[in-house]
Amino acid sequence: MLSIALKMLFGDKVKLLGLVAGIAFSTLLMAQQGGFFIGLISRSANFVLDARDVSIWVMDPLTETAEGPRAMRDTELNRVRGVPGILWAVPLIQATATLRTNEGRSTNAAILGLDNVSLVGINRAFVAGSPEDLRGPDAIAIDQLGFARLWPGEPIRPGKVIEINERRAVVVAITDAAPGFSAPVVVYTRLSQALDYTPGGRNRLSFVLASHAPGTNPADVGKVVTAQTGLKALTSGDFTRATIDYVIRNTGIAFSFGVVIGLGALVGILVSGLTFTLFISDNIRQFAVLKAVGTSNWRILGMVASQAVVVAFIGYGFGLGLASGFFEGVNQPLSELKGFWLPWQVAAMVAVATLVIVLLASVVSLRRVLVLDPAVVFRG
Amino acid sequence: MSGVIVTNLVKSFGAGDARVTVLNGTDFSAEAGKMTFLVGPSGCGKTTLISVIAAMLSVDSGAVNVFGTNPLILKPREVVRFRGETVGFVFQQFNLLPSLDAAENAAVPLIVQGMSSAKARSKACDLLALLGLGASLSKLPSQLSGGQQQRVAIARALVHEPKLIVCDEPTSSLDAASGKTVMELFSSLAVRPDRAAIVVTHDDRIYHFADRIAFMEDGRVVRTEDKTRPHVIALEPHR
Numbered sequence: 001m002l003s004i005a006l007k008m009l010f011g012d013k014v015k016l017l018g019l020v021a022g023i024a025f026s027t028l029l030m031a032q033q034g035g036f037f038i039g040l041i042s043r044s045a046n047f048v049l050d051a052r053d054v055s056i057w058v059m060d061p062l063t064e065t066a067e068g069p070r071a072m073r074d075t076e077l078n079r080v081r082g083v084p085g086i087l088w089a090v091p092l093i094q095a096t097a098t099l100r101t102n103e104g105r106s107t108n109a110a111i112l113g114l115d116n117v118s119l120v121g122i123n124r125a126f127v128a129g130s131p132e133d134l135r136g137p138d139a140i141a142i143d144q145l146g147f148a149r150l151w152p153g154e155p156i157r158p159g160k161v162i163e164i165n166e167r168r169a170v171v172v173a174i175t176d177a178a179p180g181f182s183a184p185v186v187v188y189t190r191l192s193q194a195l196d197y198t199p200g201g202r203n204r205l206s207f208v209l210a211s212h213a214p215g216t217n218p219a220d221v222g223k224v225v226t227a228q229t230g231l232k233a234l235t236s237g238d239f240t241r242a243t244i245d246y247v248i249r250n251t252g253i254a255f256s257f258g259v260v261i262g263l264g265a266l267v268g269i270l271v272s273g274l275t276f277t278l279f280i281s282d283n284i285r286q287f288a289v290l291k292a293v294g295t296s297n298w299r300i301l302g303m304v305a306s307q308a309v310v311v312a313f314i315g316y317g318f319g320l321g322l323a324s325g326f327f328e329g330v331n332q333p334l335s336e337l338k339g340f341w342l343p344w345q346v347a348a349m350v351a352v353a354t355l356v357i358v359l360l361a362s363v364v365s366l367r368r369v370l371v372l373d374p375a376v377v378f379r380g
Numbered sequence: 381m382s383g384v385i386v387t388n389l390v391k392s393f394g395a396g397d398a399r400v401t402v403l404n405g406t407d408f409s410a411e412a413g414k415m416t417f418l419v420g421p422s423g424c425g426k427t428t429l430i431s432v433i434a435a436m437l438s439v440d441s442g443a444v445n446v447f448g449t450n451p452l453i454l455k456p457r458e459v460v461r462f463r464g465e466t467v468g469f470v471f472q473q474f475n476l477l478p479s480l481d482a483a484e485n486a487a488v489p490l491i492v493q494g495m496s497s498a499k500a501r502s503k504a505c506d507l508l509a510l511l512g513l514g515a516s517l518s519k520l521p522s523q524l525s526g527g528q529q530q531r532v533a534i535a536r537a538l539v540h541e542p543k544l545i546v547c548d549e550p551t552s553s554l555d556a557a558s559g560k561t562v563m564e565l566f567s568s569l570a571v572r573p574d575r576a577a578i579v580v581t582h583d584d585r586i587y588h589f590a591d592r593i594a595f596m597e598d599g600r601v602v603r604t605e606d607k608t609r610p611h612v613i614a615l616e617p618h619r
Contacts, residue, residue, distance in 0.1 A: 001491060001492070003491075003497055004477070004480065004484075004488065004491065007477075007479040007480055007484070008477065008479050010479070011478060011479025011480075012479070285475060286475075286477050286478075288475075289469075289471075289475045289477065289488075290488070290492070291460075292434075292436065292463065292469055293463065293464060293469065293488060293489045293492055293536070294460055294461065294463045294464015294465065294489065294492050294493065295460070295464070295492050296457065296460045299492075373436070373437075374436050374463075375431040375436040375437055377469070377471055377475055378427045378430070378431060378436075378471065378472075378548050
């Protein structure tokens with residue numbers, strides 16, 4: 001019966017095309033917007049994700065997101081270093097500044113001031129130069145997308161001189177860091193340098209980056225840090241999730257993307273539902289013949305369900321292929337959408353949604369077949 | 381008697397003022413080994429009667445016996461099985477599945493009964509060859525003439541060797557020559573000692589194929605005529 005069902009499906013190429021196109025469009029919309037949403041909110045945690053040596057982030061108790069730290073007293077660093085289970089701890093300053101080129105271009109940037117000695121917290125993927133180059137005077141490293149934005153069309157290489165808040169800085173290295181959520185350009189420099197670039201009050205420490213001692217659990221060590229210092233201490237994973245949750249809770253992004261994804265699903269249901277209904281309607285006599293020759297409603301149900309699943313599979317394949325192609329195209333080193341990708345979890349969720357859409361669409365049209373009187377085959 | 385016996389059948393459609401009684405105490409019989417024609421003016425209840433006999437319609441009252449089974453008292457699942465195993469259908473409009481080729485169309489009742497597609501196709505091909513369609517096994521219905529399509533439909537009705545064949549106007553969509561050929565083939569293959577064939581028709585050109593003709597008027601069989609069929613083309617019986 002499966003072969004008969006599939007031949008009925010593939011025998012009507014126009015409707016098959018309509019069904020596949022509807023599902024593919026719906027899949028594309030849900031997967032593309034889903035991936036876009038994940039890519040966008042993940043930007044807020046890029047600083048955390050880039051600091052791969054760090055297992056524990058210590059911050060002011062009121063800090064909620066990686067891009068919005070509340071300054072702490074410098075002395076907090078030593079208090080954290082004194083907590084049992086902490087292997088090492090280094091400071092990180094994070095601030096926003098305006099970059100200005102000699103050609104007059106300017107942009108906002110996130111300035112990350114790293115521990116002068118260890119440079120812990122830096123993105124280790126360098127396009128040009130190396131972390132060691134940051135030890136020179138006025139030395140900064142800039143991400144390659146930021147470089148392309150400030151010097152469009154020019155070859156990406158160190159040596160450019162810029163102003164950060166009217167102070168001289170020399171680009172000595174280019175990193176592959178992904179842009180943040182609020183600052184489109186990422187600048188790494190030594191902590192002492194960062195303090196010059198971003199003048200402020202006495203308390204400038206944004207985060208204490210730490211690692212747990214071997215044989216300890218970072219989450220447990222974090223709890224000890226909190227208990228002994230009163231500071232908030234989160235593992236890198238927890239801080240990433242907390243940052244993303246904060247963005248979701250405090251912006252309309254999730255709602256906005258949710259509406260688009262919902263519309264995608266709705267379009268899928270409507271298009272495939274209508275086309276499937278037309279398909280069933282046009283084939284109603286064929287189903288009546290099948291019922292007349294002894295096909296049970298359960299087998300008809302199985303036939304329609306198999307048709308629906310095959311259509312879903314093909315449409316999903318096309319839609320996901322298009323969505324993957326989109327992300328493959330935009331996730332380039334110098335693209336504004338760098339770092340946007342299609343997580344497998346989104347693909348899996350869209351697969352389930354597509355299956356539900358098609359089954360819903362087929363259920364709508366299936367009722368007509370199930371109540372169909374096989375005696376209609378005698379009518380001319 | 382082995383075959384089909386219908387007793388005092390009453391069947392109405394609609395309700396209230398719109399209620400129409402189509403079968404009004406109908407008595408009818410069709411013996412095994414014979415081809416029984418059911419004739420009469422449009423609207424007299426012929427199609428309703430064969431629909432009831434073929435377990436496609438329920439009735440208000442009356443009894444039906446098809447080779448010892450009363451389809452009217454069967455459970456829904458048993459009715460489906462009864463239709464699949466006991467009845468073969470030939471329709472006026474052929475009603476072939478347009479996406480399936482001739483052999484696949486003829487094999488449908490066997491596939492419905494659970495036979496593998498390959499085995500069912502093989503059996504259908506043998507039967508189609510007997511019906512003169514050995515060269516058209518892989519053709520789609522749209523590539524066949526009306527007469528050829530009706531021969532495929534006959535193969536579909538016979539392939540699972542049912543006890544009862546029900547034909548609804550099998551020649552009305554065909555020209556005279558095609559209709560004659562189809563009926564010759566049908567009467568050769570369909571009529572067997574253990575099988576009854578009921579043919580509903582308006583086409584008096586084919587009355588001579590009948591062993592018995594039942595005339596219907598206003599929901600009743602008003603008279604029957606027994607006839608002697610002419611000798612028809614002898615074909616290998618279908619196994």
